[in-house]
Amino acid sequence: xxxxxxxxxxxxxxxxxxxxxxxxxxxxxxxxxxxxxxxxxxxxxxxxxxxxxxxxxxxxxxxxxxxxxxxxxxxxxxxxxxxxxxxxxxxxxxxxxxxxxxxxxxxxxxxxxxxxxxxxxxxxxxxxxxxxxxxxxxxxxxxxxxxxxxxxxxxxxxxxxxxxxxxxxxxxxxxxxxxxxxxxxxxxxxxxxxxxxxxxxxxxxxxxxxxxxxxxxxxxxxxxxxxxxxxxxxxxxxxxxxxxxxxxxxxxxxxxxxxxxxxxxxxxxxxxxxxxx
Amino acid sequence: xxxxxxxxxxxxxxxxxxxxxxxxxxxxxxxxxxxxxxxxxxxxxxxxxxxxxxxxxxxxxxxxxxxxxxxxxxxxxxxxxxxxxxxxxxxxxxxxxxxxxxxxxxxxxxxxxxxxxxxxxxxxxxxxxxxxxxxxxxxxxxxxxxxxxxxxxxxxxxxxxxxxxxxxxxxxxxxxxxxxxxxxxxxxxxxxxxxxxxxxxxxxxxxxxxxxxxxxxxxxxxxxxxxxxxxxxxxxxxxxxxxxxxxxxxxxxxxxxxxxxxxxxxxxxxxxxxxxxxxxxxxxxxxxxxxxxxxxxxxxxxxxxxxxxxxxxxxxxxxxxxxxxxxx
Numbered sequence: 001x002x003x004x005x006x007x008x009x010x011x012x013x014x015x016x017x018x019x020x021x022x023x024x025x026x027x028x029x030x031x032x033x034x035x036x037x038x039x040x041x042x043x044x045x046x047x048x049x050x051x052x053x054x055x056x057x058x059x060x061x062x063x064x065x066x067x068x069x070x071x072x073x074x075x076x077x078x079x080x081x082x083x084x085x086x087x088x089x090x091x092x093x094x095x096x097x098x099x100x101x102x103x104x105x106x107x108x109x110x111x112x113x114x115x116x117x118x119x120x121x122x123x124x125x126x127x128x129x130x131x132x133x134x135x136x137x138x139x140x141x142x143x144x145x146x147x148x149x150x151x152x153x154x155x156x157x158x159x160x161x162x163x164x165x166x167x168x169x170x171x172x173x174x175x176x177x178x179x180x181x182x183x184x185x186x187x188x189x190x191x192x193x194x195x196x197x198x199x200x201x202x203x204x205x206x207x208x209x210x211x212x213x214x215x216x217x218x219x220x221x222x223x224x225x226x227x228x229x230x231x232x233x234x235x236x237x238x239x240x241x242x243x244x245x246x247x248x249x250x251x252x253x254x255x256x257x258x259x260x261x262x263x264x265x266x267x268x269x270x271x272x273x274x275x276x277x
Numbered sequence: 278x279x280x281x282x283x284x285x286x287x288x289x290x291x292x293x294x295x296x297x298x299x300x301x302x303x304x305x306x307x308x309x310x311x312x313x314x315x316x317x318x319x320x321x322x323x324x325x326x327x328x329x330x331x332x333x334x335x336x337x338x339x340x341x342x343x344x345x346x347x348x349x350x351x352x353x354x355x356x357x358x359x360x361x362x363x364x365x366x367x368x369x370x371x372x373x374x375x376x377x378x379x380x381x382x383x384x385x386x387x388x389x390x391x392x393x394x395x396x397x398x399x400x401x402x403x404x405x406x407x408x409x410x411x412x413x414x415x416x417x418x419x420x421x422x423x424x425x426x427x428x429x430x431x432x433x434x435x436x437x438x439x440x441x442x443x444x445x446x447x448x449x450x451x452x453x454x455x456x457x458x459x460x461x462x463x464x465x466x467x468x469x470x471x472x473x474x475x476x477x478x479x480x481x482x483x484x485x486x487x488x489x490x491x492x493x494x495x496x497x498x499x500x501x502x503x504x505x506x507x508x509x510x511x512x513x514x515x516x517x518x519x520x521x522x523x524x525x526x527x528x529x530x531x532x533x534x535x536x537x538x539x540x541x542x543x544x545x546x547x548x549x550x551x552x553x554x555x556x557x558x559x560x561x562x563x564x565x566x567x568x569x570x571x572x573x574x575x576x577x578x579x580x581x582x583x584x585x586x587x588x589x590x591x592x593x594x595x596x597x598x599x600x601x602x603x604x605x
Contacts, residue, residue: 073500132497202561204499270506270555 007268018260022253025050029249033242041101047245048097054252055093058210059086061259068266074132081125082207086259088118108174116177119184123148126191133198148187155183163226181222189215203265210251210258217251220244278378278411278466280338281422282314282324285363286441291318293358300362305330311367312375315360323354324379328372328534336379343379365438369521369532371445373478374434378411378422381468381475388464396461397453404450405429408467409475415462423452427470428579430482473538480538480587481531483580484545489528490572491552496526499559510555511548520544542587549588 005013029050036043062083069076092114099106127145130136136144160179164171192212199205221244224230233240289300297315304313308330315323324343326334335346335354346354367375391399396414403410403425412423420438433452437444448455468475496504504526511524521532522544529548535541549569557565569588573581 068500068502070501074497075500198561198564200561200563202557202559202564204560265559266500266503269558270503270510 007271011264011268014264015261018257022054022257025054026246026250026253030242030246033245044101048093048100051249051252052090052093052097054249054256055086055090058252058256058259059083059090061256061263062086062207065259065263065266068263074128078125078128078132081121081128085118085121085125088114088121092118108177112177116180119188122188126188126195129195130191133195148191152180152183152187155186156180159183159226163228166227175226178222178226182219182226185215185219185222189219203262203269206258206261207255208258210255213254214251217244217247221248278343278381278383279341279413279464280314280322280324280336280343281375281378281413281420281436281438282312282363282365283322283338283341284420284438285314285365287316287361287363289360289362291359291361294356297355297360297362301332304364309364309366310369310372312365314363314365315355316363317357317361318359323360325355326372326375326379328369333372333534333536334376334379345380365441365443367436367443368445369534370434371436371443373534374422374424374436374445377424377468377474377478378436381409381411381466381472383466384408384469385467386464388462391461391463393453393456393458393461396456396463397451399463399465400425400450400453403427403465404433407470409470409478411466411468413464413466414456415464416457416459423448424478425450426475426479426482428479429577430479432482477535477538477541479583480541480545483576483583485529485531486580487569487572487576487584488524488548488552490575491568492524492526492528494568494572495556495560498564499556501526503559507552507555507559511551514551515548518544518547522548546588 029047031037032043032046032050038046062079066076066079066083069079092111095109095114096106096111099109099111127141130144131141134140156176156179159182160171160176163175163179189212192208192215195208196205196212199208221230224233224240224244230241230244233244289296292300300313304327309327310329311327313325313327315325317323320339322338323346324336324338325332326336332351335348335351336343337346337354338344400412400423403412404427406427409427410425412425414421414423418439422436422438424434426433431449433448433450435446435448435452437446470476470479492504492508495507499507508524508526512522515522515524521534523530523532533544535544553562553565553569556568560568573584576584
């Protein structure tokens with residue numbers, strides 16, 4: 001359907017509609033979370049479905065970005081891995097939500113496998129972006145990868161030690177995995193910050209700003225979860241849990257917004273404003 | 278420099294002043310680009326240049342030596358009867374070459390008869406040297422003019438005359454290998470590389486690869502589709518500026534005739550700024566500016582120094598960030 005809008009108008013209108021939609025999702029989530037207006041089942045259902053929809057939006061637009069690039073374009077490799085990671089997140093959200101609705105308590109299992117695998121794909125996406133940006137020699141590249149891997153292991157071990165020492169619990173796979181998430185988020189945040197700074201002011205910085213925000217929100221969530229504060233706060237009906245969960249959804253939406261912005265730019269950007277679409 | 282138009286056959290013979298004025302008017306109306314040679318019985322010939330019908334230069338030619346006639350004397354110099362006239366249509370690129378061949382100062386001149394092999398060796402020497410050379414190569418029926426900028430500039434401009442036909446092309450220092458294996462009458466004029474015509478020439482051949490490499494790097498970062506759109510935007514803007522330039526994914530095609538090095542430099546700076554304005558929407562201004570500097574560092578030392586001289590050491594550059602990079 002041709003609406004006779006210029007490329008700029010199309011882009012602005014889509015962004016406006018998406019902004020209203022994302023805001024409505026966030027408000028709806030807060031209402032459901034705080035006031036619980038429906039039955040227990042539906043409250044739980046909506047609280048799970050909204051983040052799933054947010055993660056789905058990010059995954060779909062990342063895939064569309066991947067699809068917009070030519071086969072020979074170096075950024076296509078970045079977005080291939082990035083989209084795969086986002087689909088993993090979506091899969092993990094769906095699996096976690098399903099288990100949460102069916103079983104209530106979600107223990108270590110399929111969602112964690114998907115989340116941990118997604119970090120591998122995210123890592124590959126970030127390595128590709130680093131290669132495009134810095135054109136490093138193989139020695140520099142492998143040194144960078146080794147430093148990031150060592151930092152990940154070191155941070156995971158450090159967080160694990162802090163948690164087990166504070167809670168005086170023996171090391172279990174649960175605690176190891178819960179220690180991995182904040183460590184991986186922290187490293188992801190540092191890389192996302194570097195990428196956002198490189199593309200500062202340009203459309204290409206938006207997805208990385210989204211990833212940066214997501215990293216911090218996930219870091220907060222993962223830290224509360226790993227330290228046991230999340231479970232404690234949930235029992236107390238504390239604001240801390242709400243804050244973490246709302247920030248988590250909000251960061252998904254910011255990531256989705258960033259990816260949508262990038263997709264719109266690739267589709268409509270640098271066109272003459274009179275070009276009707 | 279010698280008058281390389283001297284072999285052009287006349288088309289009008291011993292015309293009165295009124296006819297000359299009519300001819301000039303018709304060139305103006307038809308927006309002709311090329312050279313007009315006026316041969317007078319006195320032996321003092323004139324060569325006038327036209328760009329889109331506008332007269333851009335007038336040269337006096339006596340004993341195979343050309344001199345620039347100042348604009349205020351054009352009417353007086355041409356207001357003489359009995360001129361036999363020849364006109365040669367040229368492209369803008371050929372006009373730029375002709376201007377250097379006509380106006381660039383001569384520091385030294387030699388001539389000899391060369392075989393193809395001898396010529397090949399000499400061209401390699403001139404191309405690797407630091408002084409620019411204007412080379413005239415004449416065979417039985419063909420006259421060729423070459424501009425050799427020196428500093429191993431990979432591109433040489435060539436203008437070939439054969440009767441009333443002329444052909445402009447770009448070639449490289451291996452061009453003698455493509456000539457017929459015969460003896461050539463060769464004259465070469467060592468010129469002054471600091472003259473602004475050569476500066477403009479060298480700037481052009483340093484700036485074009487810079488733009489090509491920057492566009493290529495942008496394509497690596499942003500993909501082919503966005504790069505094509507960026508080039509389209511840049512081309513539209515170049516046309517709006519009235520410059521005969523075009524931007525594609527393969528670089529910048531520059532067919533513009535700049536009157537001075539200052540005009541050429543300002544145009545290049547404006548192109549850099551425009552590129553930054555457009556590309557920064559995608560990759561941010563910091564990275565857009567960084568692309569130029571990063572690419573500049575990959576160029577050969579001569580081009581790098583030349584481009585730095587024009588774009589990075591001037592107060593007029595509005596990219597303060599770039600200036601700071603140089604200082605650091």
